[in-house]
Amino acid sequence: MDKLGDLVSRQNWLGPVERVLGAVADVLFLKDVPLGQKVRNFLHGTWLGHPLHPVITDVPLGAWTAAAAFDLYELSTGDKSLARGADVAVGIGLIGAAGAAFTGLNDWNHTSDKPRRVGALHAITNIAATACYLGSWWQRRNGCRRAGLTTGFAGYTLSMVGAYLGGHLVFNERIGVNHAPEALPERFVPVMKESELPDNKMVKAEADGVPLFLVRRGRRIFAMAEKCSHLGGPLSEGEFDGQAVTCPWHGSTFAIGDGSILAGPATYAQPCFEVRVSEGQIEVRASRGMAANPY
Ligand code: FES
Numbered sequence: 001m002d003k004l005g006d007l008v009s010r011q012n013w014l015g016p017v018e019r020v021l022g023a024v025a026d027v028l029f030l031k032d033v034p035l036g037q038k039v040r041n042f043l044h045g046t047w048l049g050h051p052l053h054p055v056i057t058d059v060p061l062g063a064w065t066a067a068a069a070f071d072l073y074e075l076s077t078g079d080k081s082l083a084r085g086a087d088v089a090v091g092i093g094l095i096g097a098a099g100a101a102f103t104g105l106n107d108w109n110h111t112s113d114k115p116r117r118v119g120a121l122h123a124i125t126n127i128a129a130t131a132c133y134l135g136s137w138w139q140r141r142n143g144c145r146r147a148g149l150t151t152g153f154a155g156y157t158l159s160m161v162g163a164y165l166g167g168h169l170v171f172n173e174r175i176g177v178n179h180a181p182e183a184l185p186e187r188f189v190p191v192m193k194e195s196e197l198p199d200n201k202m203v204k205a206e207a208d209g210v211p212l213f214l215v216r217r218g219r220r221i222f223a224m225a226e227k228c229s230h231l232g233g234p235l236s237e238g239e240f241d242g243q244a245v246t247c248p249w250h251g252s253t254f255a256i257g258d259g260s261i262l263a264g265p266a267t268y269a270q271p272c273f274e275v276r277v278s279e280g281q282i283e284v285r286a287s288r289g290m291a292a293n294p295y
Helices: 003-009 014-028 034-044 053-077 083-108 113-141 145-171
Strands: 189-193 203-207 210-217 220-225 244-246 253-255 261-263 272-278 281-286
Touching: 003 113, 014 083, 014 113, 034 083, 034 261, 053 083, 053 113, 053 145, 083 113, 083 145, 113 145, 189 203, 189 210, 203 281, 210 281, 220 281
Parallel strands: none
Antiparallel strands: 189 281, 203 210, 210 220, 220 272, 244 253, 253 261, 272 281
């Protein structure tokens, strides 16, 4: 039961917010420009093997937590010896927030339905938190210290709400986690007759209950997990160009030989299988260094 997600998904006033954020993301991340894919891959964390957004969010949350602690000390004791440190932490948090916003918006632009709506609220909350800290930073620099501290506490409260929604997106909506299967058969298991596999056409099968697809290229047969590591899209319904398969949902592209990512938004490589043919039967098992064997 996902009470929070269900509640947020009923908030229709977030619809226009989603449309604005989507339009901004399309322009900002060069949707229709070839170079844009490289920019988007970088921001997704394709090069890192892990989503980049949750890595960067630690910067504003950590910095603003330090600032809030220093401010609290100053307010409760009247001692201003940590004031400079608090102000620097607010500034560091603002720089980190810009990075978190870019990476988060880029990831969010590939979500749909409930996660998209929860993500929109997550974005609004964090934008409001950042606006508070911008105000706090300005007030601190212009002699309105007490107001700066108060605005900072408001920003910190909002950033905690934003962080909670971010956690909800990961743990309840499974955004940013690996959707590809992890438990793959260790021993060779039969999946289909070799004579039933045409050339250059992806065919769905199952190995010990794990969905996969097979594709033949000349004398080689390749097998890859069916569920896309990004959000579980059906790879066999995507496109195969002889070297790589492209997911039909958001366009992640994986090399058929080893499952490595050629284009995001996926950040986890796609599991491949070792393949052999025994007595006319195609058999697969979890890859042990090679994605597909010649037979
Ligand atoms: S599910 Fe998103 S790219 Fe495959």
